[in-house]
Amino acid sequence: MIHLQDLSRTYASDEIETTALGGIDLAVEAGEFVAIMGPSGCGKSTLLNIIGTIDRPTDGRYLFEGADIARAPEADLAKLRRDRLGFVFQSFNLIDELTIAENVALGLAYRSMPAREKKERVAAAMDRVGIAHRQRHHPHQLSGGQQQRAAIARAIVGEPRLILADEPTGNLDTENGAQVMDILGQLNAEGATIVMVTHSPSHADIAKRTVHMLDGRILSSARRVA
Amino acid sequence: MHAALLTLYRSLARHRLYAILNIGGLALGVAVFLVLFLFVRFETGYDRVLPGWERVWKVERSIQFPGNPRFQIPSSPELLAQLRAAFPGLVGVRMTPYDTATVLTGQSSATARLALVDPGYFRIFPSPVLEGDIASTLARPDGIVVTRMVAETYFGRASALGRTLTVARDGKPAVYRIGAVIANLPANTTYVSDLFAAMPARPAADEQSAGYGVTTFLSLPDAASAERIATFIRRHPDPGFNADSIKFLTEDITPLADVHLADRRSRTVVTVLGTVGAVALLLAMLNYVNLATARAGMRAREIAMRKVLGATRGMLVVQLLGEALVAVTLSALVGLTLAEIALPFVNAIGGTGLMLVYWGARSILPALAALVALVTLLAGFYPAFVISRFQPAAVLAAAQTPGGDRTGARVRKALVVLQFAIATSLMIGTAVLVAQARHVQNADIGFGRDGxxxxxxxxxxxxxxxxxxxxxxxxxxxxxxxxxxxxxxxxxxxxxxxxxxxxxxxxxxxxxxxxxxxxxxxxxxxxxxxxxxxxxxxxxxxxxxxxxxxxxxxxxxxxxxxxxxxxxxxxxxxxxxxxxxxxxxxxxxxxxxxxxxxxxxxxxxxxxxxxxxxxxxxxxxxxxxxxxxxxxxxxxxxxxxxxxxxxxxxxxxxxxxxxxxxxSFYRQDVQRSRLFMIGAVLAVAIGCIGLYGLAAFDTARRVKEIGIRKTLGASTTDVLRLLIGQFLKPVLIATMIAVPLAYYAMEHWLAGFDDRVALSPWLFVGAVMLAASIAVATILGQTLRVARSEPARALRYQ
Incomplete structure (x- = not known):
């Protein structure tokens, strides 16, 4: 599904140039659950952002289902995100002004489909993560775990082929973290491809493969022995 | 779009202060603009209410002796006959106004405006006839046409047709029979009268000796024929003038629509008041841009999230422009309401008869719709452009919300400078206007005017x-x-x-x-x-x-x-x-x-x-x-x-x-000065709204920095000095722009007065101090609150 070839990302300021990623080669096949681990600042989130097309590589190739999208026009990338990707963030990124149901519906806001279908999908997604009873509440009225489940509902409402999760349990306690991981595990079992950045070895264990990074490079890639 | 509107509504409801500042400021700008727009339209629309006004020309005659001001004088009663002889088929009429004729009723008397006119007068100045017949009335020497106002004053609701009025001009009473009643003349017509009687074929002997003259109007199909007539008039000066005076005489024809604003000073007043209206609107628009870009940071997460979910930049620009359209429409409606409420007050102190018309040819609605579209584009485009540019990865990764880049901050500062420069200029202008109005009413004019x-x-x-x-x-x-x-x-x-x-x-x-x-x-x-x-x-x-x-x-x-x-x-x-x-x-x-x-x-x-x-x-x-x-x-x-x-x-x-x-001499200046003052004060208020909004935004962003400064030993006073000093910097730059600008403008305006105040530096110092004080007062509350907060709480603040 995803092929990254000799991918790099550098940030240049007036005085210095920082390499966030250098020479990354990574392939993710459909149906995989990949966990990316590594110390803070090693480039995990940058890599995830590039995979999610909300950041661009400085160099190298990024093939998504065979098409090189490293330098694709912004409009094409927006369409790709709209139709095929789902995002889950550590800090949830829910919009305070909208209710939970409206936040979830935002996942379909830029797609054209009948209103009734949108409504059904939103209800199904909320049901799926167990927050249907909170649909009229605003984000700040919910616990962290509930907010993250709402964020997952928003990510899956569009039925994406690839779900990108950036430390989805980072802001949660153990119990809520476990619940979120359960949901991600189920989604993967149902066929979704998942790439997740995490600091937690136990959560990485749930993934089928763990990629270790250091200083912008991939150190190792190990498949879980079932 | 539904979610976008909902976000806007809830965002406004949640950030009420911001909503009030933004929509309120813009509404105030729209209201000031609307009122002054009406004024400009009223003044520039003089005589254009008459059907066929484009074809009407007036014969102008003035005389200016060396060292004396120019006097307008009436044209010769024979001129029209001469012109008709030279240009067969020429349509023209004459009119002699008597502004202090007297209507006598029994034992009392009242002043009324009487015009002696040629029988064809109402063909050039058509007026709706309510009853009777104008042609047959003016064909009789004792016939009189009256306005509805006169008919109602003397005969109430009963028909005035066939009734008589005794009207005296120059002390000689004559009995007239009312043959027609016409509608009251529109307020913005130059040649108004209450009574119209036929002009005698030959003026009375004493009238000839008293410099009897008429106002002559011509109906001409195009500018070329106007030029031919004007050339003829210039080549054939009135033989009634002696050789000494005739060289100081100027004769020409001028379009009727240009008569009202023929004086350069009247035109300047209209231009200045129109500019004040546009400036008030501009200030409000700058506020909108400033507040929207300043607040962009608070929306960064929402926008980034929308991008992550697949929104293109174009979609976001459309959404943000849509929001601007909603906010501007709302402001326009509030502004319209404010203008409607303010108009009676403005009319009372400005001596005007302005009104908002909603339906028909003079409807305000198309102009308002155009205004909404223009303001939406002008004020909404830059924020939409800035906000939609956010890079989602950077925004979502940051612990704190971004506040726009350095360019944004620079643009905001520049806009504040521009706003305050305008506000300070207007303040200085107001001070000079008030000083001059006081001066002409109280100055020593060579005699004791009191009592x-x-x-x-x-x-x-x-x-x-x-x-x-x-x-x-x-x-x-x-x-x-x-x-x-x-x-x-x-x-x-x-x-x-x-x-x-x-x-x-x-x-x-x-x-x-x-x-x-x-x-x-x-x-x-x-x-x-x-x-x-x-x-x-x-x-x-x-x-x-x-x-x-x-x-x-x-x-x-x-x-x-x-x-x-x-x-x-x-x-x-x-x-x-x-x-x-x-x-x-x-x-x-x-x-x-x-x-x-x-x-x-x-x-x-x-x-x-x-x-x-x-x-x-x-x-x-x-x-x-x-x-x-x-x-x-x-x-x-x-x-x-x-x-x-x-x-x-x-x-x-x-x-x-x-x-x-x-x-005779002060009323118009005083009234126009008042209109200017209201416009200027409101423009300054709009500027303050902008400053307040920015101060609120800026201090909120700096809570953490202030916490650190206090932890490191800064006192509340130190912090206050720092914050106020930084806010006053743009005000200071604005002053440096405003003072020369205002000096030049007011010197130019005062040049129109022989009896004028000197441009005292104190007027400038006072206005600048006032502007600075208002600026400090505007930001003081918030600055004080932040400066006094406990450092620990400030450091916890995100």
């Missing part, structure tokens, strides 16, 4: 000599009347002549000097200042009027000059003029005294050079002027009571000199 009453009715030719004597005696006897005089020349006008005066031995063109006639105790009543020589003396009455009997030189009439006349005649000092003999067309005169200039005319023009001659009765059409020692209003009332008893058929027409000067 003076002009009894204009005294000059009405309807008064017979017996009534005049009886009135004079009775008025003199009113307790509190300190002095009484009569004169042809009075503040605000009166009758006078103008002619050359020649000093023996002088070279060059002799100056044109206004010749005014005055009666006994004139200078004493006015409290004029004698500079040299003596005043007219009742004991030397015969000598002063030129009937002295001893040696021939004493037979010359005596004159008293004003200071300007002395200078124009070329005397180095006032004393040098005394006992000198100067030549006039009407014979030589001897100068016996010099008084200081008395400003009887507008403060805009220089005081005329004036020579006063003595006449026992005050001269031609003289009016009475009364100096009161007591309450002028009370004495005015007593005069009216006496008047009604002694001369019931003549309107009393008495006013205080203050009133007369105000009505």
């Amino acid at each position: 003076l009453i002009i009894v204009n009715g005294f000059g009405d030719r309807a008064l017979d000599p017996a009534q005049r004597t009886e009135l004079a005696t009775a008025i003199r006897a009113i307790p509190g009347v300190a002095a009484v005089t009569t004169s042809g020349i009075v503040p605000g006008g009166g009758s006078f002549a103008i002619g050359k005066m020649h000093r023996a031995g002088a070279t060059g063109d002799p100056p044109m000097i206004v010749q005014g006639t005055v009666g006994a105790a004139f200078f004493e009543t006015y409290r004029a200042r004698l500079i040299a020589g003596r005043l007219f003396d009742p004991a030397r009455f015969a000598l002063d009027i030129g009937n002295g009997e001893k040696d021939p030189p004493a037979r010359l009439p005596n004159v008293i000059l004003n200071r300007t006349a002395v200078r124009r005649l070329g005397f180095a000092r006032a004393a040098d003029a005394i006992d000198q003999v100067v030549a006039r067309d009407a014979g030589a005169v001897r100068i016996v005294g010099v008084v200081d200039d008395m400003r009887f005319g507008t403060p805009r023009d220089p005081v005329d050079a004036l020579a006063y001659s003595y006449r026992p009765d005050g001269g031609y059409r003289s009016v009475q002027v009364v100096r009161t020692a007591g309450d002028a209003a009370l004495i005015l009332a007593r005069i009216e009571t006496l008047w009604h008893r002694i001369a019931p058929a003549v309107p009393p027409a008495a006013v205080t000199v203050d009133q007369k000067l105000y009505e």
Whole structure:
């Protein structure tokens, strides 16, 4: 599904140039659950952002289902995100002004489909993560775990082929973290491809493969022995 | 789109302060703009309400003697016939206005505006006929057309057709029969009247001698024919003028629609007020841009999330412009409401008759819709552009919300500077306007204007000599009347002549000097200042009027000059003029005294050079002027009571000199100044709203920094000084822009006044201090709150 070839990302300021990623080669096949681990600042989130097309590589190739999208026009990338990707963030990124149901519906806001279908999908997604009873509440009225489940509902409402999760349990306690991981595990079992950045070895264990990074490079890639 | 609107609504509801500042500020801007737009439309739309106004031209005639202001004079009654002979088929009409005709009813009388017109007048100035027939009415010498207002005043709701009205002009009453009633004339028409009667084929003999003239209007198909007529008029000057004067005469034709704003100063006023309206709107738009970009940071997460979910930049720009459209539409509606509420107040203090029309040809709605579209694009585009540019990865990764980049901050600062520069300029402008308005009303104008009453009715030719004597005696006897005089020349006008005066031995063109006639105790009543020589003396009455009997030189009439006349005649000092003999067309005169200039005319023009001659009765059409020692209003009332008893058929027409000067020369300036002031004050308020919003945003962003500073030992005062200092920096830069700009503009405006205030530095210092104080007061509350907060709490703040 995803092929990254000799991918790099550098940030240049007036005085210095920082390499966030250098020479990354990574392939993710459909149906995989990949966990990316590594110390803070090693480039995990940058890599995830590039995979999610909300950041661009400085160099190298990024093939998504065979098409090189490293330098694709912004409009094409927006369409790709709209139709095929789902995002889950550590800090949830829910919009305070909208209710939970409206936040979830935002996942379909830029797609054209009948209103009734949108409504059904939103209800199904909320049901799926167990927050249907909170649909009229605003984000700040919910616990962290509930907010993250709402964020997952928003990510899956569009039925994406690839779900990108950036430390989805980072802001949660153990119990809520476990619940979120359960949901991600189920989604993967149902066929979704998942790439997740995490600091937690136990959560990485749930993934089928763990990629270790250091200083912008991939150190190792190990498949879980079932 | 639904979610986008919902986000906007909830965002406004949640950030109420922001919503109030943003929508309220914009609404205020829209309201100021609308009101001043109506004013500009009213002023520039003069006479354009008449059907066919594009084809109507007016014959202009003016005369300007060297060193004197230009006088508009009526055109010759024969001109139209001459033009018709030269241009067969030419359509034209003549009109003579009598603004102080008198309608007599039984024992009382009232002033009304009468116009004597050619029968075809209403073909060029069409007016809806409510009843009767105009053509047959004006075909009769005793027919009269009245406006609905007149008909209702005298005959109530009953039909006025066939009823009679006794109307006196120049003291001669005539009975007219009403043959038609027309609708009241629109407020913005130049040539208005209440009564219209047929112009006699030949003017009466005394009218000819009194400089009888008419206003001539022509209906012309295009500019080319107008040019042919104008050329003809210039080539055939009025033979009625003597050779000396004719070279100072200017004759031309001008489109009717240009007549109202023909004076450059009137046009300037309209331009300035229109600019104030546009500036108020501009300030409000700058606020919108500033607040929207400042607040962009708070929305960064939402926008980033939308991008993550697949929104393209185009979609976001459309969404943000949509939000701007909603906010601007809301502001426009609130602004419209504010304007509607403010209009009666504005009309009362501005002396205007502005109104908002919603339906029909003059509907405000298309203009409002265009305004909404324009403001949406202008104010919404930059924030939409900035906000939609956020990079989602960077925004979502950051622990804190971004506040826009350095360019954004720079743009915001520049906009604040621009806003305050405009606000400070307007403040200085207001200060100068107020100072000038005060000055013209209180300045020393060469005579004691307090407690003076002009009894204009005294000059009405309807008064017979017996009534005049009886009135004079009775008025003199009113307790509190300190002095009484009569004169042809009075503040605000009166009758006078103008002619050359020649000093023996002088070279060059002799100056044109206004010749005014005055009666006994004139200078004493006015409290004029004698500079040299003596005043007219009742004991030397015969000598002063030129009937002295001893040696021939004493037979010359005596004159008293004003200071300007002395200078124009070329005397180095006032004393040098005394006992000198100067030549006039009407014979030589001897100068016996010099008084200081008395400003009887507008403060805009220089005081005329004036020579006063003595006449026992005050001269031609003289009016009475009364100096009161007591309450002028009370004495005015007593005069009216006496008047009604002694001369019931003549309107009393008495006013205080203050009133007369105000009505004739100050009123329009004062009213326009007030409109400017309101606009300026509101523009400053809009500027403050912007500053307040930015201060709120900025201090909120700096809570953490302030916490660190305090932890490191800064006191509340240190922090206050820092924050206020930083806010005052743009205000200071703005001042440096505003002061020269305002100085130039106000110097230009004051150049239109002969009697003007000096541009004191204190006016500038005061306005700048006020602007700075308002700026500090605006931001102080928030700054203080942040500066006083505990550092620990500030450091926890995200």
